[in-house]
Amino acid sequence: xSTNTKLIDxxxxxxxxxxxxxxxxxxxxxxxxxxxxxxxxITKNEKIIIELDGTAGYGSSxxxxxxxxxxxxxxxxxxxxxxxxLHSEDPSLLEEIEEYxxxxxxx
Amino acid sequence: MKRLTPQDRMAxxxxxxxxxxxxxxxxxxxxxxxxxxxxKGRKKTELAHVHTIIRAPIAFELVLSKNHRKTLEFLxxxxxxxxIHKKPVKIDFSDTxxxxxxxxxxxxxxxxRINRELGSLELVSCTQPEDETVAxxxxxxxxxxxxxxxxxxxxxRADVINWKIATGENTDASEAGKILEMQSKLPVAKSxxxxxxxxxxxxxxxxxxxxxxxxxxxxxxxxxxWWMFCREEDDHIFVAFCDLGVGIPITxxxxxxxxxxxxxxxxxLQKLFGSVRNKYSDGQLIRAAIEVKRSRTRKRHRGKxxxxxxKAIETTGGRLAILSNKGGYLYNVNNSExxxxxxNYKNSILGTLILWSLPINADTEAKI
Numbered sequence: 051x052s053t054n055t056k057l058i059d060x061x062x063x064x065x066x067x068x069x070x071x072x073x074x075x076x077x078x079x080x081x082x083x084x085x086x087x088x089x090x091x092i093t094k095n096e097k098i099i100i101e102l103d104g105t106a107g108y109g110s111s112x113x114x115x116x117x118x119x120x121x122x123x124x125x126x127x128x129x130x131x132x133x134x135x136l137h138s139e140d141p142s143l144l145e146e147i148e149e150y151x152x153x154x155x156x157x
Numbered sequence: 158m159k160r161l162t163p164q165d166r167m168a169x170x171x172x173x174x175x176x177x178x179x180x181x182x183x184x185x186x187x188x189x190x191x192x193x194x195x196x197k198g199r200k201k202t203e204l205a206h207v208h209t210i211i212r213a214p215i216a217f218e219l220v221l222s223k224n225h226r227k228t229l230e231f232l233x234x235x236x237x238x239x240x241i242h243k244k245p246v247k248i249d250f251s252d253t254x255x256x257x258x259x260x261x262x263x264x265x266x267x268x269x270r271i272n273r274e275l276g277s278l279e280l281v282s283c284t285q286p287e288d289e290t291v292a293x294x295x296x297x298x299x300x301x302x303x304x305x306x307x308x309x310x311x312x313x314r315a316d317v318i319n320w321k322i323a324t325g326e327n328t329d330a331s332e333a334g335k336i337l338e339m340q341s342k343l344p345v346a347k348s349x350x351x352x353x354x355x356x357x358x359x360x361x362x363x364x365x366x367x368x369x370x371x372x373x374x375x376x377x378x379x380x381x382x383w384w385m386f387c388r389e390e391d392d393h394i395f396v397a398f399c400d401l402g403v404g405i406p407i408t409x410x411x412x413x414x415x416x417x418x419x420x421x422x423x424x425x426l427q428k429l430f431g432s433v434r435n436k437y438s439d440g441q442l443i444r445a446a447i448e449v450k451r452s453r454t455r456k457r458h459r460g461k462x463x464x465x466x467x468k469a470i471e472t473t474g475g476r477l478a479i480l481s482n483k484g485g486y487l488y489n490v491n492n493s494e495x496x497x498x499x500x501n502y503k504n505s506i507l508g509t510l511i512l513w514s515l516p517i518n519a520d521t522e523a524k525i
Contacts (some may be wrong), residue, residue, distance in 0.1 A: 067329075067352075069329070070363060071360055071364070075363040076328030076330075077329055078325075078330070079241075106337065106348070106349065107350070107352030107356070108251035109354075109356035110357060110465050111357060111462065145484065
């Protein structure tokens with residue numbers, strides 16, 4: 051890991067119990083996570099690693115809004131992939147997030 | 158001393174009589190007032206004891222049609238008497254022999270809703286349950302205390318004390334997540350799948366369930382909330398999640414319209430039921446809601462909550478029951494073979510209840 055790369059552990063830095071899509075859904079939703087951690091990193095072009103494994107799990111609404119929502123804000127899939135590296139022991143989780151980003155770009 | 162003239166004596170006698178009469182009248186008035194006060198007090202005490210007795214069902218259960226009807230008739234009556242007419246009721250638990258997760262959760266949720274709306278459960282009391290296990294379950298869940306029943310039973314049965322409760326109003330899933338993580342026999346991967354289903358159920362509640370008034374005549378404007386029970390047995394985990402909103406059959410047409418999915422919806426109905434009709438049963442609408450999510454290839458961000466609920470058991474095996482209003486959808490995965498069927502009931506649960514049953518060992522058959 052390069053010294054410039056910042057590690058964001060969702061379970062430690064955000065919540066062990068992420069859930070919901072929009073801010074109106076609750077305090078640990080995808081929208082708040084995106085605005086608090088992902089958007090600032092992309093705006094500053096600051097590379098980050100997202101550690102996904104330290105939580106109780108994820109619902110699709112949280113993941114879609116956090117990552118697919120970046121595309122709807124105007125960032126391209128390539129831009130997102132350049133800045134954000136995802137880490138999880140569960141490969142299906144990584145595939146799912148990638149799918150949300152690509153679907154948002156096509157939709 | 159001056160002697161009174163006969164005229165003065167007569168006048169004096171008249172005055173004395175008049176005074177006595179006045180005194181008697183005042184005493185009588187006081188007596189009548191006292192009696193009126195007594196009568197009023199007695200009436201009040203008598204009224205406090207005039208409550209309707211509602212017999213609780215033999216089984217608080219919602220999957221089998223007969224139990225579903227009996228449980229809902231009981232809840233309808235409870236709501237009507239207490240929430241709509243504000244009349245005192247006494248719940249008679251003497252027939253009750255079984256408290257199953259789904260039926261008990263709906264009962265608990267209804268009590269919490271009445272409590273929130275009226276500010277207390279003063280109007281609801283109960284008799285002490287005769288069945289020892291039923292008494293332990295009601296005691297453990299705090300229902301006997303809520304209903305002012307001084308029952309000395311101590312919950313000690315293993316299949317009673319492992320019932321856990323979480324409630325909330327939005328998608329703050331900390332309480333529910335902690336409960337799932339606490340289940341010692343539940344492997345982490347299964348716990349994460351269940352968390353996925355539960356957190357999506359919460360998101361659905363937050364976004365759709367309470368957009369309209371619940372169709373129960375109570376006209377509660379700021380209805381909200383969800384309730385969850387989790388129960389671990391030797392070989393199974395049961396998780397039930399419930400809201401008292403308008404139900405999937407009501408929200409589905411609205412979400413279809415919002416997402417411009419009319420043509421997809423018609424294709425789904427055609428595929429599932431052969432033709433597009435004017436009216437579908439609630440069970441068919443739940444089935445259609447799931448199929449719409451499966452058939453959507455784009456705009457996934459519009460939500461796939463129901464699929465997440467299925468995902469919780471798809472790879473691990475188990476059963477999922479979605480009950481919403483008068484409909485029921487059952488999805489069963491046994492030896493990696495999925496099967497699904499639709500059920501319709503006579504009564505409406507006036508909300509949505511999702512029940513997962515996961516076998517802890519892969520070779521155990523799921524039960525509900």
